[in-house]
Every structure is written in structure tokens, then in C-alpha cells.
Amino acid sequence: MADDDMQDFFAEQAEWVGEDGKSEPDASVPPRPPRSRKEMQQYRRKQQRARQVKVIIAVVFVLLLLVCGWLVFSKIGGARDALQITRSEAADYPGPGSGDVEFTVETGQNSVQIGDNLEKAGIVKSSAAFQQAVKNAGLENHLQPGVFQLQYRMKSDAVVKILTDSNNAKGFLVVNPGERLSTVLDQAADLSGIDRSEFQAIVEGKGEGILPAEAGGSFEGWLEPGNYNVKESKSAADIMKTMVDKRIAKLDSLGVPTGDDRERILKIASIAEGEVNKSDYYGKVTRVVENRLAKDMPLGMDSVIAYGNNVEPRALTKTMLSDTSNPYNSRVQKGLPPTPINQPGDNAIKAAMHPEDGDWLYFVTVNLDTGETKFTADENEFQQFSKEYEDWEANN
Template identity: 50%
Template sequence: MPNDFNELFDTHAQWVDSNEAQPNNLQPPKPPVSRHEMRQRRRRKRRRKMMITAIALVVVLVVGGGAFFGAKAAFRHLEHDFQNESTDYTGSGTEDVWFTVDTGEGVGSIAQKLVKADIVKNADTFASTVSANNSILYPGMYRLKKHLPSVAVVKILSDKTKATGFLEVKAGERSTDVIDHAVQLSGIDKAQFDAVVSSGGQGILPPEAGGKFEGWFEPGIYDVKKKGTTASSILKQLVDKRVAKLDGLHVPAGGERENILAMASIAECEVNRSEYYGKVVRVILNRIDHNMPLGMDTTVAYGANVTANKLTDAMLSDASNPYNTRINKGLPPSPISTPGDDAIKAAMNPVQGDWLYFVTTNLQTGETKFVATEDEFSKIRQEYKTQNPNAN
């Protein structure tokens, strides 16, 4: 026991030699630079008092023949709590600071950057907080403060509505909407994007795209505020990611790749449940085999630059619209949206069936029915009108 007792004091006690020479240039302590620092100093003093009290308690128990080992365990528990508290900031933070989480960046890297920026106090404490809360940290630029508790930082970084400066490309979006969003986030003049698009994406798009960006943006999140970013570099980043994804999915190259993207984009826009993508593609292929026009309102709407629910009779009968698949046979001149992985896979391996028609009979649930004859089509069309009396 004496050895343990001496070890305890060797570890936790500090002795001062009163005869040791003191420096002659002692200065009075500098006043705190802020109220925040004053509060921090008061907290440190309270913690020191707690440590001294704990040591004193151990001494009393040992001298009095008490349960030394129990006291030592209690002390270690107190010390653990003290150390945990000292590895995290408290309060609401100090000055504002911008912080960036990069796409694909791990928790460890984020934690180190937060410590370097003096936002959190300890990288391990931050990582533990992320793990304890099962949080997902989203890429983006965030407005934070220095000296924040880890839990406050995790709460902000796991809320993607707080992120700025990162472009999110979603499946089903049109390229024009993606570019408009990129303009807003990057601050780059839209005329620069228009110039790249007008040039047919030279040096960016593969030959099979035919100079059109539609369908060639990969869904995901992209940093569009990095230093040196241009309209051309943003568009190239989106296209390069798409080409890499198509290669990874083993989508055939050349003209067949463009056709697959076109069919996938129609499926993405026509139905809102992935389980139907393969059936929509089968309808497209069956109609082409039967020398029938596709008759897809979504393609007509794309060519008229409106959404499908804004179509008019005049638009539906406009033969000058090259995307009017009610009149023009075959696939449209290009994809009509950004298809996601599920739609692309369905276009590569569509299910078997003899369907020539389909109708989304319930707009609330997305339920869609597929049939092979005109009589069956009339029935599901009537079902649609009955279930959706206010629809066009």
C-alpha cells in the first residue's frame, strides 16, 4: 500500500521549493482580453479546486485506514470526468468563421481541420460525438464559430440545409436547372456557361453526346466555389463523373450509350417509383418495334421548355418541336433529364413484357398500370380520371 500511495502522489501532486530562486522580472498577470476568457479562467479555478479536494479526500481515507483502493478508483473516475471536460469547449462560441467539408471527406480529416481552425478543442472528442449520435456530415461551406462544443458543431454539419457553396445535382433534373443553380452558387456570370453550352461542350462532352449536355451530368454534390473555378471546369467535372459512372456500370459506348441515357431519362420523368423504370423502357422498345410514336408527354414538355402539367393542346400538336414524340417516331434527339443509376440499369436490362401503354392511375401513391391493348388502356385511363377528378 505505501508504494501505491507514493505512486498516487508522484503522479498527481506538485511540490514547490520555497527556497528556489524566483525570477526578478515577474509581471502582474495580464487582464483577460474578454468576458469569455474571464469565464474560462473561473472554470479552470473551479476544476483545480475539485482536484485538490479529491486528493485531500484520498489522503484522509488512507491515513484513517479507509478503503484506499476504493478511494483511488473514485479519484480516477473524477480525473476521467475532469479530462473529458477539458477536451471540449463550452458556451456558444466566439467569432464567426467559415468552414468547408469536402466531398467524400472522412470524419478524422474533418475533426483535424476543426481543431486547426480552433472551432473544436479535441479531434477525438469530436469524432466520438459524431459516432455516438450516428451522424452523417454533409459536404458544403458552413458558418460556424470558434470555441464551440463538439455536439453543437456536429448538429450543424449534419444538417445539409446549413451548407452553402456546393452544387447538388439530382436525378430527374434538367441541365438548364443544374446550370442555373451553379450560376447562383458559384457567382460566375451565366454568359460564361452559355458560351460553353453554345460551343457544343468542346473538350468536355464525348462525341456520342452530339454537343448536348442533357443527360451527361452525374448526380452528386460538387464544390463550385473553389479558387480558380470556371464555368468550363464546373461542367467538365459533372461530365467526367458521369462518364466514369457509365464506364463503371458497363454501359456500352458510342451511340448505344446515348440511346440508353435517352430511355433512362424518359423513365426517370414518366414515373416516380424505380420499380416501374424497366417497364417504361420496355414500352418504349415495344412501340419502336411496332413503328408507333412513343407518345410521351414528358418529351413534348421538354421541347416546349415547360413541365408536363403545363402542356397545352397547341404544344401537343406542334410538329416543329423535335421532342414531340406524339408526332415524331423514335427516340428524342437527346435525353430529357439527368437519369439516376436505377433508371440507367433498367434501360440496360428492361423487364420482358408486351406492354404498349401505361398510366399512373394514382397521383398520390404513384401507382402505375401497364397494358398491351387499346381497350385495356381505355379502362386504366378512365380509372385515372375517376381517382384524380381535378387532374388535367
């Protein structure tokens, strides 16, 4: 055994013996220093672990302080906000108000922003009173964008009733999923006061400087559904560019492929919007479209034919259905229509990107009131569904 090992061995086996012969050391006497290299290493490791434990304890203590502080701050902040609203109960006009004033609610504004603007305009006495009225009515998510006719010095409850009724909103263009370009532009011209011919000139100019290349010069399908403050817009170009820019941003956010694939998806999505009035069926309709395209079958969609004739599907005539010169006559023309046929919404676009699995080739909406639609891959069953719809139409 080497000298160092021998020294370590005896050092480990040795016991501390005091002057009185006891093996327990005197607490008043500091511990003896380590006598061997091994003891030194053990001593250092012990000291290092002790320091690590102290650091961990300190970190945990600081974290606990931060969490407790945040919780206390949150509760104080919530109590302060609640107290502010409570105190504002008296800071309200008795109404009914006087004079006339136009007030604009922008898309996406919340009750705080609206309340602040109402107070600045002299319509309500305090923003907090308006916020309380919204909260008490449970209408936070029902505030409508638009231009409203109000009065000065109104009671907050009365203002809330007006701002949550879409029938009172003026000056805002509302683009709904499934609306055609012509309808949107008619409404835009009417609400903005800009002559309809200015919008038409942009359409006939193929949207130069506004539309992306994949649109092929057609605005149909490229206007994003939503609310637009067209009353304050200076030109038709500004209005149309805003709607197109929002459409592009939305398509990007949904992950819609760019280029020709983007236009293709908009076409299929618009057919889904035009054919059924329940989003539950969008995925099946888009699958029917894909299945028919794969089999080189005409799509046979009446919504497409109706679009080509600028009528509603129920107004189609036998002459329209047999017109082979119409590029939108999907009963005789194969493939997708030349353009989308409306402005599809998010659900239809998602369905166009991800159709449901199925072998369906036909579908019929058998009840236009409920929107009930039946799908099949069998032509005989399709004829039965068609008869079911004819019976419904005869009785309604």
C-alpha cells in the first residue's frame, strides 16, 4: 500500500478524542482541519454543495417574491378598475340629450376606446360610465362599427342601445361572404357617395396597381369580407385597394398557396359559398368539385351558371341552362369557371384547401329553408334527391 493510501486509510479510521477521553468533540472548539488530500477534496465538495443549495434557495425565494408581487398587483389593479367604474356611476348624464352629432366606431374598437371618444365628443359624461353600461348589459362583443347619429349629453345606457344595433350603423360597407363583386361595388358607391362609374372604371382597367398577378385582372373573389369605413375614403381606388390588401393578408394568414393555386382555391371556395348556406357542408361540396374534376366531368353547378347570367340560381331558365356560349355554363363547360363567383369566407377557403374524404359526385339541397343538403355517389339516388327538392319547391 502506498504511503498516501496508508495516510488516507488511518485518517479515515481515526476518531477525535478530547482531553477528557470522550470521542465527541467540544462544540466550543473549532473542527480540526482535514489532514489528508482525500479529506480536503471531500471538504471542498461539501462546501461547494452547500453554496449551491444556498444559491438555489435564494433564487426560489426571489421567484416566490416576484409571483406574490404580481398577484398582489393584479388584485390591486382589478380592484382599482372596479372602484373606478363604481365611482363613475354618478358621473353620467341623466339624458335624453340634445342636438345632433355623428359618431364613428371603427372596426375592432373596444368599449374603452369607444368610451374615451364618446367622452371627448361630449356625448357621455365619462368613459367609465359608458364602460359600466356596456358591462351591465353584457354587450361587450356586440358593439357595431359604423357612423351613428347621437346627441350631446346622453345617458350611457341609451348610447349602448344605439351602438349595439347594426340597423343604426351608417356609412360602413359590410362585405358578407358569398356576395358578388357587383353587389359590393353598388353598396360602396351608395355609402361613400363616390360615383359608381369610378368603381367600374377600375374594374374595366383590370385593377392595375391594386390586384395581384394571380387574380388575372378580375376583382371577383379578391375582396375580403368585413366592415369598411368607406364614408371617409377619398376615392374608389382607395376603397378597392383596402379590400384587396386585406384579402391578400387573410390568404397569407390562412396559409393559402400563392400563384395559380391561390386563384384555383378561391374559385372552388366561391362555389362552396354559392351552393350551400351551411358551413358544415363546405368540405363535402369542395370534395364533389375535386371528384368531378378528376373524372373530367362538367361541374354542373347552378350557382356558376347563375353568376354567368347575373341572376340568382332560382331565376335560371331553360334557355340559360342550355346556352353553350356562356363560359360559366358549368353543365356543358368542363373545368373550373373563368373566375371565382363571389367573395368566399374563411370557412369555405379552408374547405377548398382541405376537402372532406368521400366519393361523392352529386348533392342536392332538398330544403332551402333549413339548408339540408344530401350527398351521394350514385346517380339514381341523386335523382331521388332532386325529386325531393322539387316536392319541397312545389309546397313552398
